[in-house]
Amino acid sequence: MAYELYYWDGLQGRGEFVRLALEDAGADYIDVARGAKKDGQGTGAMMKIIESESEPHIPFAPPFLRDGELIVPQVANILFYLGPKLGLSPKDEKLRYVANGLQLTIADMVAEVHDTHHPLASDLYYEDQKDAAKTRAKDFIDNRIPKFIGYFERVLKQNPHGSRHMVGDQITYVDLSIFQLVEGLHYAFPRATRTFAKQYPHVQALHDAVLDRPNIAAYVDSERRIPFNESGIFRHYPELDQDA
Amino acid sequence: MAYELYYWDGLQGRGEFVRLALEDAGADYIDVARGAKKDGQGTGAMMKIIESESEPHIPFAPPFLRDGELIVPQVANILFYLGPKLGLSPKDEKLRYVANGLQLTIADMVAEVHDTHHPLASDLYYEDQKDAAKTRAKDFIDNRIPKFIGYFERVLKQNPHGSRHMVGDQITYVDLSIFQLVEGLHYAFPRATRTFAKQYPHVQALHDAVLDRPNIAAYVDSERRIPFNESGIFRHYPELDQDA
Incomplete structure (x- = not known):
């Protein structure tokens, strides 16, 4: 299943540090806020998670990554999580x-x-x-x-x-x-x-x-x-x- | 062996977040910069690591933790590292x-x-x-x-x-x-x-x-x-x- 990256549309910002890792690894990912509303994407889809009153682990702010049920917020945390999966972390x-x-x-x-x-x-x-x-x-x-x-x-x-x-x-x-x-x-x-x-x-x-x-x-x-x-x-x- | 915590003497600052975890767990640790020069401690011992030209993994700034040969800098990183050892991380x-x-x-x-x-x-x-x-x-x-x-x-x-x-x-x-x-x-x-x-x-x-x-x-x-x-x-x- 594709990773879902959530970050503000229209700017590199902090999301770019995650994009570079996904791109370098050739990983399958969706840049959700930049997608179309008709596909269930766009900024609205991102805000829905941030403002959710039922989501068990809400993020404070973009960027955050969704991998199945798990939501991982904060750039360094996302990279710590993704690094081994993408072959971009030290083996030791x-x-x-x-x-x-x-x-x-x-x-x-x-x-x-x-x-x-x-x-x-x-x-x-x-x-x-x-x-x-x-x-x-x-x-x-x-x-x-x-x-x-x-x-x-x-x-x-x-x-x-x-x-x-x-x-x-x-x-x-x-x-x-x-x-x-x-x-x-x-x-x-x-x-x-x-x-x-x-x-x-x-x-x-x-x-x-x-x-x-x-x-x-x-x-x-x-x-x-x-x-x-x-x-x-x-x-x-x-x-x-x-x-x- | 005792954990070595390095942080500025005389203030709680960012070091306090690490101290609270060590204290809650009753862990054996040395607050190095607050120690005596005659024991190889004090602010000088901390600066020696920060300014080292041979240390393989130098920290940018205090706080950092030394566990044997490993130096772990940055509060969240130290807690991520220590948490499981101290029983203060989620098991999942x-x-x-x-x-x-x-x-x-x-x-x-x-x-x-x-x-x-x-x-x-x-x-x-x-x-x-x-x-x-x-x-x-x-x-x-x-x-x-x-x-x-x-x-x-x-x-x-x-x-x-x-x-x-x-x-x-x-x-x-x-x-x-x-x-x-x-x-x-x-x-x-x-x-x-x-x-x-x-x-x-x-x-x-x-x-x-x-x-x-x-x-x-x-x-x-x-x-x-x-x-x-x-x-x-x-x-x-x-x-x-x-x-x-």
Whole structure:
């Protein structure tokens, strides 16, 4: 049976980290909120689960995955669950906790990216918090990108199995998520990331290697890949960008 | 061998969610950063791991757990790892993903609590972002507490095994974390939480039931429990609090 992915239609957002794993593995999945109402899909089908008063395990927010009766919410949790089924987790069980720790650190950075354009309230318009956003984005560029990406660079360098992968000696969903993170940072902050490849050569090389994977290359060129836009997590607001 | 917990000395912070699980289970553990330098402990011992250039799996930040050679970072990951060993995870493996999803939603709320007093930058003093903090805290009280805690209330009400636990029919680490979340919200926002028990009766009842557990009651009364203070996640700044 196909996996059912539930995420907001029209943006990559957090759902994209799950899509990349499903696409790389060539898994059979339905992107439910992007489907047609006449097929029982669409945003309404997603909201029905979130607002259900009888569902035993309701999710707080998209993305969530439905696999038969089980609903698995939260990106890192979905990937922890799917990874072994898709061949995208380390085989060594202990390394799965290393992978999960890295994925949660990626999630922390993604939350901070969101807050560069919404530092005061998710429900307020960007235009109504632009000054605060400028302060937060400057701190993100000056301090947080170096801290997070510098850390991921060290993780690659210190990986005892070689610096081609974030954990272990083969591809995992963590590598795919690093690709997406780097893509997004380049999109949102082209000035701040101008010297990225020089500063973080292992991270950039991992990004490039993921993009060379046939299923990822095909996906990125397909209509299934929604372009980055200003509804997502990674938004390009030139006034928030600056040289690093 | 004793578990080694690494977290900043002098505050509850994110480490407290792990401490509560270890304490409830009566596990043998060392709170390393709070130990003495002469015993190879203290903050220096923690920083040595974080800054190591040879450690195969470095953590991004505290808290992290060391179990033999394995280093497990990130609260939800630590609890996912420890839960089965401490008897604080659901026995049904599928429910473990439900528990992890809930724990990650608690982690998201904890990050938002932090940002009520540090909306612009973690590295800036609170005093230098107080106006932004007031805006963010108001949104947190008006919108985010109802959204998150209202969700947890629904989770309890809709649990097919009964509303005494967040998942399944017995105590898990998620219940312990809900206790800590409620404690923290009451500490930080006494005005905003004045009618909490009435609005969220199941969540409040779960908090009270956890506090009745002998090991938790003994821990909370012990010197091992650091009092809430303004270095932690939950800070009581009266100017950020208001009636809900």
